[in-house]
Structures are given as structure tokens and as C-alpha cells.
Amino acid sequence: xxxxxxxxxxxxxxxxxxxxxxxxxxxxxxxxxxxxxxxxxxxxxxxxxxxxxxxxxxxxxxxxxxxxxxxxxxxxxxxxxxxxxxxxxxxxxxxxxxxxxxxxxxxxxxxxxxxxxxxxxxxxxxxxxxxxxxxxxxxxxxxxxxxxxxxxxxxxxxxxxxxxxxxxxxxxxxxxxxxxxxxxxxxxxxxxxxxxxxxxxxxxxxxxxxxxxxxxxxxxxxxxxxxxxxxxxxxxxxxxxxxxxxxxxxxxxxxxxxxxxxxxxxxxxxxxxxxxxxxxxxxxxxxxxxxxxxxxxxxxxxxxxxxxxxxxxxxxxxxxxxx
Amino acid sequence: xxxxxxxxxxxxxxxxxxxxxxxxxxxxxxxxxxxxxxxxxxxxxxxxxxxxxxxxxxxxxxxxxxxxxxxxxxxxxxxxxxxxxxxxxxxxxxxxxxxxxxxxxxxxxxxxxxxxxxxxxxxxxxxxxxxxxxxxxxxxxxxxxxxxxxxxxxxxxxxxxxxxxxxxxxxxxxxxxxxxxxxxxxxxxxxxxxxxxxxxxxxxxxxxxxxxxxxxxxxxxxxxxxxxxxxxxxxxxxxxxxxxxxxxxxxxxxxxxxxxxxxxxxxxxxxxxxxxxxxxxxxxxxxxxxxxxxxxxxxxxxxxxxxxxxxxxxxxxxxxxxx
Numbered sequence: 324x325x326x327x328x329x330x331x332x333x334x335x336x337x338x339x340x341x342x343x344x345x346x347x348x349x350x351x352x353x354x355x356x357x358x359x360x361x362x363x364x365x366x367x368x369x370x371x372x373x374x375x376x377x378x379x380x381x382x383x384x385x386x387x388x389x390x391x392x393x394x395x396x397x398x399x400x401x402x403x404x405x406x407x408x409x410x411x412x413x414x415x416x417x418x419x420x421x422x423x424x425x426x427x428x429x430x431x432x433x434x435x436x437x438x439x440x441x442x443x444x445x446x447x448x449x450x451x452x453x454x455x456x457x458x459x460x461x462x463x464x465x466x467x468x469x470x471x472x473x474x475x476x477x478x479x480x481x482x483x484x485x486x487x488x489x490x491x492x493x494x495x496x497x498x499x500x501x502x503x504x505x506x507x508x509x510x511x512x513x514x515x516x517x518x519x520x521x522x523x524x525x526x527x528x529x530x531x532x533x534x535x536x537x538x539x540x541x542x543x544x545x546x547x548x549x550x551x552x553x554x555x556x557x558x559x560x561x562x563x564x565x566x567x568x569x570x571x572x573x574x575x576x577x578x579x580x581x582x583x584x585x586x587x588x589x590x591x592x593x594x595x596x597x598x599x600x601x602x603x604x605x606x607x608x609x610x611x612x613x614x615x616x617x618x619x620x621x622x623x624x625x626x627x628x629x630x631x632x633x634x635x636x637x638x639x640x641x642x643x644x645x646x
Numbered sequence: 647x648x649x650x651x652x653x654x655x656x657x658x659x660x661x662x663x664x665x666x667x668x669x670x671x672x673x674x675x676x677x678x679x680x681x682x683x684x685x686x687x688x689x690x691x692x693x694x695x696x697x698x699x700x701x702x703x704x705x706x707x708x709x710x711x712x713x714x715x716x717x718x719x720x721x722x723x724x725x726x727x728x729x730x731x732x733x734x735x736x737x738x739x740x741x742x743x744x745x746x747x748x749x750x751x752x753x754x755x756x757x758x759x760x761x762x763x764x765x766x767x768x769x770x771x772x773x774x775x776x777x778x779x780x781x782x783x784x785x786x787x788x789x790x791x792x793x794x795x796x797x798x799x800x801x802x803x804x805x806x807x808x809x810x811x812x813x814x815x816x817x818x819x820x821x822x823x824x825x826x827x828x829x830x831x832x833x834x835x836x837x838x839x840x841x842x843x844x845x846x847x848x849x850x851x852x853x854x855x856x857x858x859x860x861x862x863x864x865x866x867x868x869x870x871x872x873x874x875x876x877x878x879x880x881x882x883x884x885x886x887x888x889x890x891x892x893x894x895x896x897x898x899x900x901x902x903x904x905x906x907x908x909x910x911x912x913x914x915x916x917x918x919x920x921x922x923x924x925x926x927x928x929x930x931x932x933x934x935x936x937x938x939x940x941x942x943x944x945x946x947x948x949x950x951x952x953x954x955x956x957x958x959x960x961x962x963x964x965x966x967x968x969x
Contacts, residue, residue, distance in 0.1 A: 365832035365834060480921040481921075483921070510695035510859070510921075511695065511859060511900065511903045512899060512917075512922070513921060514905075515902075515915060516917055516919075519915075538833075539833075539907040540904070540906055540907040541905045542907070543907050577834065578833060578834060581833055581836070581837035582833055582862075583840070583863050583865065583866035584862055584906070584908075585861060585862040585865060585889065585904045589865060589866060591841060592840055592841055594835070594836075594838040594841060595834035595837075598802040598804055598805070599832065599834075
């Protein structure tokens, strides 16, 4: 069953010389209940802004433009008033961000912060909220949750703080958890713990997880489907296995070629030349074309979104059937 | 074996933790007796998680921090015994490339002036040739000569890292400490910098101490790898041996936590419990014992610190590792 439908999402910001730029430019995807979708891309591709837009938290002067659609359980989030939207944030949609140190309140105990979120979304007595908070802290793998309830954020390690963030996100019993680079600030052994935890919680709570990451390695074996973003657009989407086995977009292919591997022969890496352009400097036609090893003349024209076998989609002329 | 370019013996760095509010200031045991050698033209990878002391090793070797004890010989000289003038001469031969290309360049100097600084300080070329030399260095790292007049904010992260490398190369060093040189960069750009470092090594016969948390990146560049945990080297050997047949349980856990971008090659995951402990509380026995999962772990691991002993083509510090 479809949980989330995003259609033609566009975010506008004032750009240089009075122009308007669209760092998120026509993003469409759907998510099923209980599914993990990974949104992958490099910095500046618009993946985080997309997740902020889902929560209607685009920082001003940015705005979501007319014609964008966000349906959660069939409800149009873009037509909700601010009060109803506040119910959705932390309620049906939970959020976990990259840096738990700046997302937690430094002068409140972590337990109170979890309990506060419980009470924001349920009519429940203070004592019951506290009991629920302790239960949630235990569920996310915090040892001695009753004692740790009283801890302040600075007394916990980065990994434990991220677990607290996840407990807060679970407090509203969300149908969708947005995890934006949840492990990027953590050490690799702690990253593995947090990814396991998210996977376990997804199963036990039946949540869908939108995993936003720059790291294709984090995606493999964790996500059901992957959408790759470049320059404000989804350029390719596919089931995870299919994407890794047969990436179809030259950008995805180039990304794979540029990653050092832990197994297999060590050869010279094949970097993508140049850098990701800023939103005001996106080229006409295919936005990857100036860096693309396979660019042709027709790439100066906006490429179609081609649907391949198994539902894989690719925004590239090379995937289009030859006329 | 040819005489090593750099020889580090029993390096120790302890310091008192800073405290803004007064109160107790525990001793941070950042580096606890580290020894290794780097041959001319060789890359040694120094790997570990945050707080393991790897960056402190790099900075102490260059005497950017003063050691507590130990010895560093570079090109035959005892670095810790040098007077300021001799140290300045030695430092021309050893340079550092930092992680963050945003904060390591002076924002008020043009990049040409930044690169020229070392040439001027060490009076390496006559004044009228500085400009030509700067342009040549920029070319060597893949930047256009006409970029010399521009300021750091006009450059992307990857370009700034190239500038940092040009700045280090200006004084004709034999040895570079590369401290997480690519971890702040996007993957497509990371590959450009790794290839550049490899090219420069081949062209100039440079030696690198390559400090990183990412084993896949280190595997790409290093011939030998040393793994650090809590200020100790726990395993050191050739890259094939350390990554192909790791002997220390920590190395095995670290390897299994590397996110591999290939769903068909997901290895058995060892998920360590707990966080890396604090260098203010180094265990009496094996530093890794509290998190160790080795089936043979026993009382000795908790009481007696294992020394590095030969194993495979390298050394390992574990009471129960196979030789």
C-alpha cells in the first residue's frame, strides 16, 4: 500500500541577479508502507532539501512552488494549516538528523526530551509519559535506560545521542521515518550499530524509512529501493539489487567507478571530472552532460525519463529507445 | 631494506584535558608508545576511529605538538633534539595536508600568495621567479595558473584541497602527513584527489603517512597499514595481509563495518557493542578487551597488555591472535 506520493516537488530560492533557482527541481517518487527508500547523492544535489520539503521545513526565503504534490496516506500535506502540520512532524513523520549534538536541547535531560515528544502526540499523564520514554530508550538499545533518563546530552557518546534522537523520533509512532545522514558523524563501528538498529525498528514498528545518504555503501543491503539525485533531480531509481548490478545512468555508473573498494583488485580510480555545479549554474538539457563521459549532441536537450525492465527509471537519452 | 626516511620509536603523547569551567582535568593518553618506519617513496596508512590518536601521531611527528616521550628520526636526524633553526630546516622536508580545505587556507590571501608563502619563508627561489614557480605548482596539482589571483572562497572543496597540496609541495618536501585528506570531499572528487596524490608520489618519490578512518580509501593508497586503537598500534603489516587476513579482532570488526557498495558481497557483519572508550580511561590490559568478541578472551586480556609480536608478514598485539 502506498504511504507517500511525491509529485513534481519543486523548491524555489531567490538566486543571483534577481533570478529564481530551484535546488529541488521536479522530484517525484512513492514509498510503500514499511519500505526503505534510499535517496543518494553528493552534497548540493538537493536530497536534504527534499526531506525538509516533505516536512514543510524549507528555510525561508525558500518555498515549495505551486504544482508540487505531497500526499501522506492520501492526505495532501501542502494544504494543511501550520497547526495540523505540527501534528504531522514528529507524529506520522519522525525525523533523525545527522548531528545529534545540535538537534538535542543541551539543558534538558535526554529522558525529558523523549517524554516531551510522547506528550506532544498523546494525551497521557506525566508519569505514564516518563514510563513510555524509559521504554523507548531501552528499545533503541540504551543500556540502563532508567538511569540514563536523567543524563544530559553532553554526558552521552555520539552513538548514544543518536539513539536518543531515534527514541524521540519513535515517540510519535511514525508511519514514516526520515533519517538524514543518520550515521555520517559517527565512527564506522558505531555506524554499523545504528544502521542495524534502524533496520530492526523498521521491522518491529512497520515504519517506512526514507534514508538520505551520500554513501552508496550504507545503502547496499539496507534499502529496498534507491533513488539517485543529481542537480536537484532524481536521475535514476531502481530496486537496490538492480541498481548495484546494472546502474543505467552515466552518473550512477561514474559514482561506482570512483569509489575505492575494500575487496577485489586495486586499480586506478576513475573520478568524475569537474565538480557538482551550483543551482544557479545548472546547464540546459541534461545537467550531468558537461561531466558525462558519454555525452552526445542530443544531451543539450532535456532528456526523457525512461522506464526500463523491473521498474528501473533513468533520466538519460542513452536509455531512450533509438528512433 | 633501504634506510627508512622516517623512524618513530615509542612515541608517547599525554596531555591534560582542557576545562572551561575548572574542575578536574583528566590526563588524556592520546598516544601510548607507537613505533613504525616509513621508507622513501612509500605510503604507510594509519587507520583508526576518532580518538584513537592517529592525528596526534601525525602532528607530533612534525612537532606541531610536543611529544611526552619517544624518538622520531627523519633523514637521520633526531627531530626532538633539534634547535629551532635546525627544526625549521627539517620542516621544509616534511609537510602536512589537512582534512578541512575550508579552514586550512587563509581566507584573506590569494591562493597564489598562500602557495608562495613557503617559497618566501625558506628563500627557495629568487623573488622574481616566485610567480612562475607558483604557476608551475598550481599546474602540477591540476589548477589553472590564472587562478593564482583568486581567493579561497571562490573554490570548491576539491579545488581547495589541491591548493593545500600545492602549498605543501612548494617547499620540496620528501614526506607528507596526509591527515584525512579526502574525508570532507564528495566521492566523485575524493577519487580525483587520491589519483593526484598517487601521481605526485610517482613523479616526486614522496613518502606519505596517510591518516584516515576509511579502510577502503587507505587500501587504495597504502602499501602497508597500521591500525590504531586507543593510542596503541594493534596491528601492522602489508595492505594485503591486514585487509586480506586481519589477525587482530579489532581490525576484523573495523573491516566488517566498512560499508561495501555491493549487495552481493555483504560480508558477515561483526557489530561491536559499545563505543570506542575514552583515552582518559585506557584499560589496564588489552585496550580492546572491553569490546572484544574473541571466543578465547580471558582474564589475561583484562590484566596484561599484549605486546606487538610477529604475525603473518607484520605484527599484532593480541594474546590470542594466530601467528
